[in-house]
Amino acid sequence: MTPLSDPFLLCLVALLALTLGSFLNVVIARLPMMLSQQWTREAHQTLALTLPAQKRCNLLVPRSHCPECDTPIAWHDNIPLVGYLKRRGRCAQCRCAISVQYPLVEAASMALVLWVAWHHGLxxxxxxxxxxxxxxxxxxxxxxxxxxxxxxxxxxxxxxxxxxxxxxxxxxxxxxxxxxxxxxxxxxxxxxxxxxxxxxxxxxxxxxxxxxxxxxxxxxxxxxxxxxxxxxxxxxxxxxxxxxxxxxxxxxxxxxxxxxxxxxxxxxxxxxxxxxxxxxxxxxx
Known part of the structure; x- marks a missing residue:
């Protein structure tokens, strides 16, 4: 296999990896909540109990929002790494701190994908x-x-x-x-x-x-x-x-x-x- 060394292609791979890292943050944040809701529904069905109201939650809905004030995040603040750095790790609306996990996961995703592409090519x-x-x-x-x-x-x-x-x-x-x-x-x-x-x-x-x-x-x-x-x-x-x-x-x-x-x-x-x-x-x- 030929390693990937073309700077332009590496930049494209890096952008794709950052996008995947951003999606990975969605999976990390929402998958446990989705599983919890599923287990709650199954338990109530098994016990023939009335299911309490649950907010709709999946990997697409709702839009990305501040975990403190629920304000939707603007598209330009949702750009991987750039949005976090631009707002200095704080919500644009309530100014509450946003977890450093988000840029770290995005950066780690980029580093992992670039390493693999650099050594194994496309x-x-x-x-x-x-x-x-x-x-x-x-x-x-x-x-x-x-x-x-x-x-x-x-x-x-x-x-x-x-x-x-x-x-x-x-x-x-x-x-x-x-x-x-x-x-x-x-x-x-x-x-x-x-x-x-x-x-x-x-x-x-x-x-x-x-x-x-x-x-x-x-x-x-x-x-x-x-x-x-x-x-x-x-x-x-x-x-x-x-x-x-x-x-x-x-x-x-x-x-x-x-x-x-x-x-x-x-x-x-x-x-x-x-x-x-x-x-x-x-x-x-």
Whole structure:
């Protein structure tokens, strides 16, 4: 594959990535609310209760608005990165602060897509890997905010990984299938071992599916590295947060963001990262 180095095309890719990042913010903000409304409807239907009035909420309705005063955001204030910087991170109407999550997600989306395009060119592989990385980014932020890893994202990511290997790398399909099974099985086994030993849940079931999806995309040989990276990073950051914010000591912490970050590192670094890991292990042994 020929890397993409043309400045004009890179600018076009960057603009597209910023637009996707803006849409990703919509998914991150609204998908948990959509799921909550769905679960409320299902619970009331099951119990034959009257459903309370619910505001219509999906990925298209309502328009983007300030979370504090509900004022719709003007189109020129909704331009990725530019709108946030122009208003200095505040609502044009009520002047309340807008979360820094929005420009960070947009910038991260641009960086991820540009990295993939720079190294792989304009190919179907680039499209598939970029979508996988953006999905992992959305899952990481949603899990950090809500402790949820929605099936509507993890399951398509899993099947997408298997389909990607089937079409682009059929010689790796067996490794991908084994990776999906092993990823789910390892997470399931850890869940039950931890529960039997402590009486508490150490992982959520969404983590099972996310690790299975990473196994499908990266292959079974990447799973040890993904687990080492995510567990180590999660432990270090968790300890730092509890030291800095005492009220969070003992509070549950999502594991999905660290799994997602490790998976993105493997996807972006490719076989070189995995080879480096096994070389280090070989030297240590």
């Amino acid at each position: 190919t179907l592989d680039t499209l598939a890997m970029a979508l996988a990385c953006l999905t992992l980014l959305a899952l990481a932020v949603i899990d950090w905010r809500t402790m949820l890893l929605p099936d509507v994202l993890t399951l398509p990511l899993l099947w997408g990984g298997l389909l990607y290997q089937l079409i682009s790398h059929p010689d790796r399909l067996a490794e991908s299938v084994i990776g999906a099974m092993a990823g789910y099985g390892v997470a399931w086994g850890f869940y039950w071992l931890f529960r039997l030993a402590t009486g508490r849940e150490g992982l959520g079931r969404g983590d099972f599916k996310l690790l299975a999806a990473l196994g499908a995309w990266c292959g079974w040989m990447s799973l040890p590295l993904i687990l080492v990276l995510s567990a180590t990073t999660g432990a270090v950051i968790g300890i730092m947060i509890q030291l800095v914010i005492p009220r969070l000591r003992g509070a549950p912490m999502p594991f999905g963001p660290f799994l997602s970050a490790a998976g993105m590192l493997i996807l972006l670094g490719g076989d070189r990262v995995i080879a480096l890991y096994y070389n280090i292990i070989g030297l240590a042994i």
